[in-house]
Amino acid sequence: MMVLPLVTSVALALLGPAGGRGDSQDVAALRDQGLYALALKQAQALDDPTERSREMLEVLYHAGDLAGALGAGLTGLEVAPDDRLLLWRSARLATDLAAASAALDLARRLAREVELLASQPGVEASTSQWWLDTSAVMLEEALQLGELREQQAGARGRARWGALLGLVLLGALATWATQCSGPAQQGGRARV
Amino acid sequence: MVVELAAVRLLAPWFGASTGVWTNVIGVILLALAVGYVCGARLSMSGSPDRRLGFALVAGCLLTAVLPLVAGWVAGTFMPAGLALDEAAGLMLWGSLASSLVLFAPVAALLGCGCPLAVEALQVGSGGHAGTAGGRVLGMSTLGSLVGTFGTTHWLLPSCGLKGTFHVAAACLGLAGVVLLLRTRTPRASTVMLVLVALGAASTLMPESGSLAPGSGWEVLDQRQSEYQRLAVLQDVDGGQRRLVANEALDSFQSVWSAQTGLLGGGQYYDYFALPAWWAEPQERWDVLILGMGAGTAVRVLEGALPNGVELCSIGVEIDPVVVELGELYFELQTDGPGRRVLAGLDARAALLGVESPQDLVIVDCYANNMEIPPHLCSVEFFGEALGVLGTGGFLMVNAAGFGFDDPVVDALGRTLAQASGAEVLALRVPFSRNCVLVARVGLPVPRPGALGWDIGGAVGRALLPALEIPSAWKLVEPPPGDMRAPGAQVLTDDRNAMDRLQRASLRAGRQRWVVGA
Structure with a gap:
């Protein structure tokens, strides 16, 4: 989780120049100085909704509000559903926060976008390879999380059925014991 | 039996x-x-x-x-x-x-x-x-x-x-x-x-099947069965960090040790216990009472994170003597000596009666079975007694494990503490964590982002404050209006304490409420 900021700069470089970089750079500079409250204000004022979500996600992530950062990422994806950076960062956060269904959905969407990117002519091989590797890791982690959820659901089912079966067995045993203890059998052994 | x-x-x-x-x-x-x-x-x-x-x-x-x-x-x-x-x-x-x-x-x-x-x-x-x-x-x-x-x-x-x-x-x-x-x-x-x-x-x-299996990257240094719980000391493979875990443990731990004293970093709530000493600016000594000390993590954080020239005088209360024993062995916990006292085997509330006042800071970090706050350690009466050992300007901090400020446990603890102190309580969301820390102050307003007295200098301020200044990281909790004993007042008392129910509700729906899409 903590390596995320280190690779973000790589991803941003791979994405190439984007509109409104000047404002984003201001946000990044404030964020790097640890002035998160100011950086967040600046990010919220950005015009481009995708850029706004990206920057809010980064500021909130660096300030340790992981759930808030994921919320910002998902808001941005409503406006730009195929934004690879938002998909990647949101998938990463959803996985770290163990939000299995969101993580799997985002990782799959990221994989689709990355496949599209790789098939486009003119995209540098190193860029598409980086995204392919990143996407594969995300999908793998999201699938593992989904598997854990399935195990959890399976264990819950086993526990409920196991408890029910145990109670039924005890009940059956008690019924057997009480039904067999009629007066006829008791009469066989007279007491003092 | x-x-x-x-x-x-x-x-x-x-x-x-x-x-x-x-x-x-x-x-x-x-x-x-x-x-x-x-x-x-x-x-x-x-x-x-x-x-x-x-x-x-x-x-x-x-x-x-x-x-x-x-x-x-x-x-x-x-x-x-x-x-x-x-x-x-x-x-x-x-x-x-x-x-x-x-x-x-x-x-x-x-x-x-x-x-x-x-x-x-x-x-x-x-x-x-x-x-x-x-x-x-x-x-x-x-x-x-x-x-x-x-x-x-x-x-x-x-x-x-x-x-x-x-x-x-x-x-x-x-x-x-x-x-x-x-x-x-x-x-x-x-x-x-x-x-x-x-x-x-x-x-x-034959080997016992119930031995704790550490996660990958961790090894077991010691395992003990105490009167209260099953304990294990884990160390990461690099030897840089140790954890004391109890019972089922899962992703939680009772204490953590790092070779260096001072701030631990990485979203550890213990770090935030260092802030009051910087806000209060003591001249010579800083008296701290830790209720639920564990193996002494808070003491080690404070040892390395107080302002220069300020001497730490700590009293740690821990109900489980085996925890203290493991603390001495693996967490560099000092149980006696100048400025250090440990009351092992004592309940936190009972220990309060014999603690000398005034203290500068009381830390409440009392959990049983990893996730249960005992009802008698989260009532308005208990918080009142804990505030009573503080001098004017003294701080009471509570580790409130929950999922954000809307979590039922955090909400109820905040209201209860505000009721006990009769003043606003500052709730802080610990960055990179789902824990919150509640801060109350006796006789003076509690510091808050943007207000006088919040900013502190030094490495501690630079490391801890910026992340707390974003709007989603803090909240002021006011004392609830009306009679605290009225049904639905949502203040925990010795007589009416729904902590069990609140914690079940917190764990059942906490992550869904906290994380969009969970």
């Missing part, structure tokens, strides 16, 4: 030892005993009751002896590895119920059979009234339970360990069973005895 008391410890590495787990184990054992009594009554009507009693005891011995060996496999079926505490919470009740039924119901039912069989055998053997025989058996079994209750808690578990406790119980059952079989001249009774001795010897050599 030996099996019953040790049963919860056996399940604790997977399901914890919460009230719900205790309820399940006791409920299953009572139900199985009842079924056993009925079955025993049925079996006592024909054949030789004392011989049947002998067989029941021998069978009970065998099942008791294998409990520590199979518990891991059974419990693991109902509790997959790798879950976080809140994710596992839903499985704990059903899983512990199912595991109890599989593991303990057969033993309890067999031992339940013993009671009517013993009554029958006594009456047949000595004559007299059924009531006389029944009364003697009940009297003896209740006395036996009494000995088992005290003996298990105070002698068997501490001196023999969990596996040893089950083996002692099994040996007692086996011995009684074999004696009965020999007395009734049962064919092959001596063979049964030899088989039991051989199996007993073999089972002591």
